[in-house]
Amino acid sequence: MTCFLFADGTRTLAEFRTLGGLGEHDSASLIALAAEADLRGRGGAGFPFARKLSAVAESVDPVRIAIANGEEGEPGSVKDRVLMRTKPHLVLDGLRLAASAVGAQRSIVYVSDIESAVVLRAVIANEGSSFGSIEVFEVPPAYVAGEETAAVRAIDGGPALPTAKPPRPFEAGVGGHPTLIANVETLAQFAMLAARGASEFGRGTLLSTVHSSTHSGALVEVPVGTPMREVLALVTPIQDVRAILTGGLFGGVQPAALFDVALEHDALRAAGSALGCAAFHVVSASDCVVELVTDAMSFLGRESAQQCGSCLKGTAAMAAAMRRIAAGDHADTDVEALGRWAVSLRGRGNCALLDAACLMLSSLLEHWRLDLESHAVGHGCELCRARVIADDFAITRLRVPPTLVPLSLEGITT
Numbered sequence: 001m002t003c004f005l006f007a008d009g010t011r012t013l014a015e016f017r018t019l020g021g022l023g024e025h026d027s028a029s030l031i032a033l034a035a036e037a038d039l040r041g042r043g044g045a046g047f048p049f050a051r052k053l054s055a056v057a058e059s060v061d062p063v064r065i066a067i068a069n070g071e072e073g074e075p076g077s078v079k080d081r082v083l084m085r086t087k088p089h090l091v092l093d094g095l096r097l098a099a100s101a102v103g104a105q106r107s108i109v110y111v112s113d114i115e116s117a118v119v120l121r122a123v124i125a126n127e128g129s130s131f132g133s134i135e136v137f138e139v140p141p142a143y144v145a146g147e148e149t150a151a152v153r154a155i156d157g158g159p160a161l162p163t164a165k166p167p168r169p170f171e172a173g174v175g176g177h178p179t180l181i182a183n184v185e186t187l188a189q190f191a192m193l194a195a196r197g198a199s200e201f202g203r204g205t206l207l208s209t210v211h212s213s214t215h216s217g218a219l220v221e222v223p224v225g226t227p228m229r230e231v232l233a234l235v236t237p238i239q240d241v242r243a244i245l246t247g248g249l250f251g252g253v254q255p256a257a258l259f260d261v262a263l264e265h266d267a268l269r270a271a272g273s274a275l276g277c278a279a280f281h282v283v284s285a286s287d288c289v290v291e292l293v294t295d296a297m298s299f300l301g302r303e304s305a306q307q308c309g310s311c312l313k314g315t316a317a318m319a320a321a322m323r324r325i326a327a328g329d330h331a332d333t334d335v336e337a338l339g340r341w342a343v344s345l346r347g348r349g350n351c352a353l354l355d356a357a358c359l360m361l362s363s364l365l366e367h368w369r370l371d372l373e374s375h376a377v378g379h380g381c382e383l384c385r386a387r388v389i390a391d392d393f394a395i396t397r398l399r400v401p402p403t404l405v406p407l408s409l410e411g412i413t414t
């Protein structure tokens with residue numbers, strides 16, 4: 001089993017380069033390397049990284065920008081900030097390589113985590129000749145601030161809110177110029193790929209945040225394609241897992257049938273879920289699924305940027321209906337309306353938040369309908385009947401502390 005990022009120990013940038021380093025690569029060979037390894041984005045959508053690089057590299061506009069996206073608004077994930085705080089040289093090396101692959105004159109790390117920004121600036125100052133031109137752009141934290149068009153808008157001086165696509169950033173990004181935006185973990189993987197070569201790199205690794213309301217969490221690095229069951233077992237006995245919130249809040253609430261699915265974008269998508277940022281919240285036997293989904297929907301409703309009509313009205317309406325059902329104070333039509341909205345609102349927002357809300361509801365209706373109906377007719381299930389869902393619920397159960405110690409699966413199991 002191969003782990004790269006955290007198994008790299010406390011190696012410094014100088015040691016990393018002495019031990020094989022980044023090698024000499026031109027633009028075409030870097031793009032070919034990303035294609036050969038089928039390197040996918042680690043920010044959420046899993047888009048092929050080589051295609052992103054090519055789209056910017058082939059632009060006729062000679063002014064190009066490369067951005068390392070470290071804005072991690074997902075409450076269930078800590079991977080990006082732990083990576084930036086502990087392995088900044090991998091992120092910066094990956095950004096340098098990506099900038100070279102697309103011919104970018106300007107490179108920016110986009111981040112809200114203050115500690116990460118301090119660490120990155122210190123490395124950039126110390127390694128002046130390698131990283132001298134890299135800027136660190138800080139943005140206030142928000143759930144949608146990490147969306148790529150939000151990053152472009154913020155760097156151009158506007159609010160960190162998504163805009164309609166097209167144009168996508170590779171067509172017209174910062175200052176109207178073609179812009180590559182890549183998640184910081186993707187870039188760290190790219191640096192490891194360039195240093196090790198495609199055959200040793202294989203399919204690379206994933207950083208996954210796993211947590212539950214009853215056990216301490218873990219941030220683990222596992223090979224791409226590891227069965228989900230192995231990762232869940234790191235934080236809780238698998239027989240105690242009733243369900244999982246997958247992909248942060250982007251993959252819905254899924255049943256045990258998903259436990260043997262491989263952790264990779266295509267496999268999870270085919271199973272009706274999403275890998276997203278590879279964050280998983282374990283729903284234990286003592287957790288009420290309806291209550292958790294209500295928390296998640298309330299969070300999404302609050303974090304909506306409220307600039308697309310369907311999301312402004314739809315996410316708020318879905319969250320309100322879930323709160324009424326969870327509290328046993330619903331209208332007769334609420335369950336049926338949830339099913340309708342989960343289908344009709346998909347794909348109608350500028351960003352993925354509205355789709356996340358729809359998938360959350362459709363997974364609830366598909367896999368946990370009895371739980372939902374027991375709330376609808378019985379004023380709550382046995383697990384939560386005594387509890388009250390507050391209107392302004394703070395999503396504490398789904399938020400993990402930002403300081404989980406990074407571990408490799410190899411390190412835990414041996």
Ligand code: SF4
Nearest residue numbers: 305307308311349351
């Ligand atoms: S879908 Fe919602 S969160 Fe996303 S841009 Fe539109 S209003 Fe904002």
